[in-house]
Amino acid sequence: MSRKPMVRPGGRSARVQEAVHAAVRELLAEVGRERLTVPMVASRAGVTPSTVYRRWGDLQELLSDVAVEHLRPETEPDDHGALPADMTAWAEQFIDEMSSPAGRAYIRDALLGDPDGSNAGQCSTYAAEQIDVIIARAAERGETVPELETVIDAVVAPIMYRILFRPTELDAPYARRLVASVLGGRQSAASQRRQRLIG
Amino acid sequence: MSRKPMVRPGGRSARVQEAVHAAVRELLAEVGRERLTVPMVASRAGVTPSTVYRRWGDLQELLSDVAVEHLRPETEPDDHGALPADMTAWAEQFIDEMSSPAGRAYIRDALLGDPDGSNAGQCSTYAAEQIDVIIARAAERGETVPELETVIDAVVAPIMYRILFRPTELDAPYARRLVASVLGGRQSAASQRRQRLIG
DNA sequence: CTCTTAACGCAATGGGTTTGCGTTTATGGA
């Protein structure tokens, strides 16, 4: 039942797509998610509501599209020269971006207008790709590295669980403990004690 | 801005609450989530739509209420006489109930119509209480037990993450691996350190 | 340039949402 069987890539269609997405981003910041309506978006974008309904189906699917686009990482993870530093920095940035009210709203929107789970799967893929880069870089350096799935289970999943279900129990020290737990065996004893004291 | 400042516990209010909740459960099974509307629920419950709007605000909040009520465990976890068996059985049952399309829909509804996060927090509390019972029982037997927070991070969070973001990567053997990794015996070196580090 | 058809705008219709107002009733106190 997808509303976009073959989107024309250029000309008017492209301008409408960009104008509508921009209107959603602007209005989300101005009036918030609660007051947002399709006619409001259409008016800001300079199109009629029926155009939005025909291309996106409803407000939820439009918001899901915008949310996934917003959640896509724009750059590769920073390179700090060592796996623990890379992964800790990534986890802290992940929390910064996702645990804010705006970030939680984007995650919720991505989950909401997503009947087949493809948008949610895309979000998971983004995180996996970022971590895969970090792991591959560490392996290139000769460091012993954990499995990607292990990191997802031990770092990404607990963070996302707290973002969604326990938003008050989330901070940077928690991220450092998670990273330390999954890398602990490969760290020096001094580094382990340092992590424990910091956390 | 809460729609329920002080809900009257008895009499007509209680009857309306029960009738509306029952109507939602029936209509969810009959027409599905997509076709469900507030006037439809109100008609089935024998009340006017304005009553529903005034008490719950909108359809999402009503669905969130019903979902949390549905996700509440009705019994204590089964007692198999040992911590690994108890926790494995609980994790497998958790997956059974939550990973079905209906279960995922309930979780999604609980998250989405939940502006202040209290309903989502309640869901997390339910799981924590169940695990706490299992841990307390094991401690009573004299078994060495992990911290509650450790189990939530290592078992509950990965399962929930997959339910929401990667529903195809979830099965009973995965649950057994998660439980095995967090418990003693043949646990991994990483999870041994996790028990010491997180607390 | 011409043809085809996807994409868009316009306008009317339907129905979900919201709100003012009067009535009912749960709750606490005399």
Added chain:
DNA sequence: TCCATAAACGCAAACCCATTGCGTTAAGAG
């Protein structure tokens, strides 16, 4: 038991979002 207060509800009108038929525009192909 009776009364006072205010919450909860029903009714109905008004509002506006969602939906759809139809004519027009313009992107892409030959």
